[in-house]
Amino acid sequence: xxxxVPDDAKGIAEMYRVLKKGGFAILAVPFDRNRETTYEDASIxxxxxxxxxxxxxxxxxxxxxxxxxxxxxxxFKQEHKDYEANIPEADKTKYVFKNQNxxxxxx
Numbered sequence: 045x046x047x048x049v050p051d052d053a054k055g056i057a058e059m060y061r062v063l064k065k066g067g068f069a070i071l072a073v074p075f076d077r078n079r080e081t082t083y084e085d086a087s088i089x090x091x092x093x094x095x096x097x098x099x100x101x102x103x104x105x106x107x108x109x110x111x112x113x114x115x116x117x118x119x120f121k122q123e124h125k126d127y128e129a130n131i132p133e134a135d136k137t138k139y140v141f142k143n144q145n146x147x148x149x150x151x
Contacts, residue, residue: 045071045073046071046073046105046107047073047074047098047100047103047104047105047106047107048102048103048104049104050086050104052105052114053114053117053118056114056115056117056118056120057118060115060118060119060120060151061118063151064151065151066150066151067150067151068148068149068150068151069149070146073107073111074098074099074100074103074105074106074107075106075107075108075111076106076107076108077109079106079107079108079109080108080109080110081108081109081110082105082106082107082108082110082111082114083097083098083105083106083108084104084105084106085097086104088104111147112147112149115147115149119151120149120150120151121149121150121151122147122148122149123148123149123150128146131146
């Protein structure tokens with residue numbers, strides 16, 4: 045859902061605020077592991093432009109490998125860099141984890 049939010053830093057800070065100590069959030073976002081930095085451009089506002097640059101008409105960014113850094117700023121702690129490796133193949137299929145990076149971050 046963060047790919048839809050104009051100010052994702054504010055959204056991430058709010059997630060941190062409302063989580064109890066030890067709590068975590070599971071989030072899926074458009075993620076390009078070949079991109080070092082998140083691509084966002086506030087001047088891209090039409091549905092056609094957003095589809096062209098972000099892959100969907102209501103997205104405002106595509107995250108790069110700096111994705112986790114956005115969560116560390118308000119205080120989240122990273123427990124696993126690639127949590128996907130810990131998920132059994134049957135669960136990956138059941139929950140449609142298709143070659144995704146899954147980071148385990150806690151408050």
